[in-house]
Amino acid sequence: MHTEITHKIPNGKLVRISLDYDTATLQKAKICGDFFIHPEETIEEMEFVLHHLPVEAGEQRIKDLLDRVVLTKKAQLIGVDTLSLAKLIHEAIYQ
Amino acid sequence: MNDEILIPEWRFIPLETHNAALNMALDEACAHALAQGKVDPTIRFYRWQPSAVSIGYFQSLNQEVDIQECQKQEVDIVRRRTGGGAVYHDYDGEITYSVIAPEKMFEKNIVESYKQIAQNIILGLKKLNVHAEFVPINDLVVSGKKISGNAQTRRNGILQMHGTILCNVDVDKMFSLLKVPDEKMKGKMIAAVKERVTSLNHHGVTNYQTIYEALKHGFLDGKKWNEGEWSDEELEKAEILAEEKYGHPKWIEMR
Numbered sequence: 630m631h632t633e634i635t636h637k638i639p640n641g642k643l644v645r646i647s648l649d650y651d652t653a654t655l656q657k658a659k660i661c662g663d664f665f666i667h668p669e670e671t672i673e674e675m676e677f678v679l680h681h682l683p684v685e686a687g688e689q690r691i692k693d694l695l696d697r698v699v700l701t702k703k704a705q706l707i708g709v710d711t712l713s714l715a716k717l718i719h720e721a722i723y724q
Numbered sequence: 725m726n727d728e729i730l731i732p733e734w735r736f737i738p739l740e741t742h743n744a745a746l747n748m749a750l751d752e753a754c755a756h757a758l759a760q761g762k763v764d765p766t767i768r769f770y771r772w773q774p775s776a777v778s779i780g781y782f783q784s785l786n787q788e789v790d791i792q793e794c795q796k797q798e799v800d801i802v803r804r805r806t807g808g809g810a811v812y813h814d815y816d817g818e819i820t821y822s823v824i825a826p827e828k829m830f831e832k833n834i835v836e837s838y839k840q841i842a843q844n845i846i847l848g849l850k851k852l853n854v855h856a857e858f859v860p861i862n863d864l865v866v867s868g869k870k871i872s873g874n875a876q877t878r879r880n881g882i883l884q885m886h887g888t889i890l891c892n893v894d895v896d897k898m899f900s901l902l903k904v905p906d907e908k909m910k911g912k913m914i915a916a917v918k919e920r921v922t923s924l925n926h927h928g929v930t931n932y933q934t935i936y937e938a939l940k941h942g943f944l945d946g947k948k949w950n951e952g953e954w955s956d957e958e959l960e961k962a963e964i965l966a967e968e969k970y971g972h973p974k975w976i977e978m979r
C-alpha cells in the first residue's frame with residue numbers, strides 16, 4: 630500500500646511524507662520538503678531507520694528512532710522537528 | 725599580532741552566466757578549494773542561462789516540478805546541495821549570489837547566520853531605496869512581500885549560502901513550471917503568491933546593471949576584497965561536478 634501526506638509545520642516548512650507499507654511493516658519512507666537539515670544526508674539515515682518499522686508503532690517510538698539518528702549525526706533541523714515528523718508518519722499510516 | 729592577519733581578504737567573482745549544473749558545481753568546487761586553503765573566502769554573483777528551476781536537497785523532483793513543461797519551455801532543472809524550496813531562476817528575472825567562507829566567520833546559530841548574511845542584501849537594496857527586512861528562517865521581505873529567498877549548507881568547516889533577489893518576477897510562468905500540493909487549488913495559490921511576492925521592478929528599479937552594482941556594494945562595502953577569478957583547479961572540479969553530479973539524472977532525480 631502507498632500513502633502520502635503533506636503538512637505545513639506552524640512557523641516552519643512544508644513536509645511531504647510518502648510511505649509504502651504492507652499489513653505488518655513500513656517498506657519505504659520518504660521525507661521530503663523545503664526544510665533544512667544539517668548535515669543534509671541525515672535525511673537518508675532517518676528514512677532508513679523507518680524501514681521495517683511495525684505499522685502499529687506509536688508516535689513516541691517513531692520520534693525516538695528519528696532522535697537517535699539526529700543525535701548520532703549531530704544534526705540540526707530547521708523548519709522541521711522530529712515530533713512533527715513522527716506525528717505525520719503515524720497519521721499517514723492511519724489516515 | 726598583525727592586524728592584517730585578522731581581517732579576512734575576500735575574493736569577488738563578478739557577475740557571470742552559466743547553465744544550472746555549472747552554477748551549482750562552481751559553488752561546490754569553490755567550497756572544496758576553500759576547505760583546502762587554496763582560495764580566499766568568496767562572494768560571487770551569477771545568472772542562469774538557460775533559465776532554470778532549482779529544487780532543494782530534500783525536495784522530491786516529481787512532486788515539485790512539471791518536468792515536461794520545463795522541457796517544452798527549455799528550462800533547466802537542477803537539485804541544489806542546500807535545502808529550502810523550489811526556485812524559478814529566470815535569466816532576466818533575478819540575480820543570484822553566493823557567499824562561500826569559513827563557518828567560523830559567521831554566527832554559529834544557523835538562522836542567525838542567515839540574518840547576518842542577509843544584511844548584505846538589505847544594504848544593497850537600501851542603495852536602491854528599497855527597504856527590506858529579514859524574516860526567519862531564510863527570507864527577505866519588502867512591505868511584507870518576499871523579494872529574496874536564501875539557503876545554506878555547512879560542510880568541512882565551510883559555510884556556503886546562496887540566494888536570489890527578484891528583479892522582475894513572473895508568477896504565472898513560475899507556476900507553469902512548478903507543481904503545487906493541490907492542483908485543484910492552483911488558481912487560488914497563484915493569486916495568493918502574487919499577493920505575497922514582489923520584485924524590484926515593482927519598486928521602480930528596472931535596470932539590471934544598477935541592481936547588480938548596488939548589491940555588489942551591499943556585499944563588499946567595509947570588507948577587504950579583490951576582484952578575482954576561478955582557479956584552474958576550481959574550474960576543472962566544477963566541470964566534473966557539473967557533468968557527474970549536478971547535470972546527472974542520478975542526482976537530479978535522487979528524491
